[in-house]
Amino acid sequence: MTKVRAPSGLNARGKAFWALITEGFELDSAELEVLKEACRTLDEIDALKAAADEHGPMVKGSTGQLVVNPALLEVRQARAAFERMVKALALPSEDDEHQTAAERSISEDASKAAQARWGKRASGG
Structure with missing residues (x-):
């Protein structure tokens, strides 16, 4: 490097x-x-x-x-x-050092989408 x-x-x-x-x-x-x-x-x-x-x-x-x-x-x-x-x-953090930046971004986006989707169902929306 x-x-x-x-x-x-x-x-x-x-x-x-x-x-x-x-x-x-x-x-x-x-x-x-x-x-x-x-x-x-x-x-x-x-x-x-x-x-x-x-x-x-x-x-x-x-x-x-x-x-x-x-x-x-x-x-x-x-x-x-x-x-x-x-x-x-x-x-990357120590936990996700093997992920690329693109993979981390996709993972974060997927997590946010899941939280939004499941959060609406949990609240009856």
Whole structure:
């Protein structure tokens, strides 16, 4: 497996995640782009958490009232984005390491369809 160099500008957590994934999996160019954005998102989460830690979970709003630190809201959104990116990579877990990405996708789709079908019957619909 050829080692893929980490993109410039990544911080420690982004570089570590890049190394973990690229050392364990062969990714095509589109997957590498998703991975790059996922790594940048991890670094952004760290920066946002540092800002939230510095200023606390509550900050003064425009009229002096206490509001939730906007950095915490951004952390939550960035975590959700990271989760979507990692899911888009469709990396195998230890349980399904022998499945291809296409097989995992088909399996997930079949599972969702079965849940929708059986869920309707169970509820009388």
